[in-house]
Amino acid sequence: MTAAPRTLELFYDVLSPYSWLGFEVLCRYKKLWNINLQLRPSLIAAIMKDSGSLSAMRFLTAVNLEHPKMLEKVSRELWMRVWSRDEDISEPKSILAAAEKAGMSTEQAQGLLEKISTPKVKNELRDTTNAACKYGAFGLPVTVAHLDGQTHMLFGSDRMELLAHLLGEKWMGPVPPAINAKI
Known part of the structure; x- marks a missing residue:
């Protein structure tokens, strides 16, 4: 009999490349x-006071509210745009392009x-960001x-071990063998 899954929360912002690293590793290990x-999705600006991703993070919050199964793909595509292809993620047309590339109509x-x-979206993003702060976040990513019955907060993408x-x-490294064979 398989044990029930343990719950992990990953607070992230697509303007954080370190959030992306933590995101990809945790998705691989699910x-x-x-x-x-x-x-x-959290707003790093509210935590670190400097970001340009408000529209992207609100969009991800809306995705999470209405199409949560698309959240992983849309988040990944926004990261690919900003950190891999040096493309914009703040303009509406850029956000739409990322969502469509991720498979959203x-x-x-x-x-x-x-x-x-x-x-609704603004409040949800604010509430999620406040939740990260209540856990003690001082940057992103934060994994809880x-x-x-206990809560453990880990900051950074280098805390996977x-x-x-x-x-x-x-811990089998950032690309575990089972995943590595599929790449």
Whole structure:
């Protein structure tokens, strides 16, 4: 009998390349470590007071509210645009292009883009960012592990070996063999 998945929250902003590293590693280990990975788009500007990703993070928040299964792909595509291809992610047309490349229909993406200024989306992003701050965040990424009634906050994408230890799992590097074989 397989144990129930353990819950990890990953607070991230696509303007943080370190968030991207943590995001990719945790996505690769979801099944290997039997974790329920909860992606939590957060606004690094509210934590570090300097960012240019407000529209992108509100868009990801809207994706999470209405199409949570698309959140991983859209987040990855925004990171690819800004950090791999040096493309814009602040203009609406750039956000739409990223969403469409991630597999979202133009209509879905446009509908979500129209909602980024709504109180619902703004409040959700603010609440998620506040939750990260309550855990003690001082930057991103922050991974919060909920284990045996205790909460453990880890800052940075270079803490995966410590996370593996907390989970009682084996750390096999950023690209575990099972994933490496598929690449």
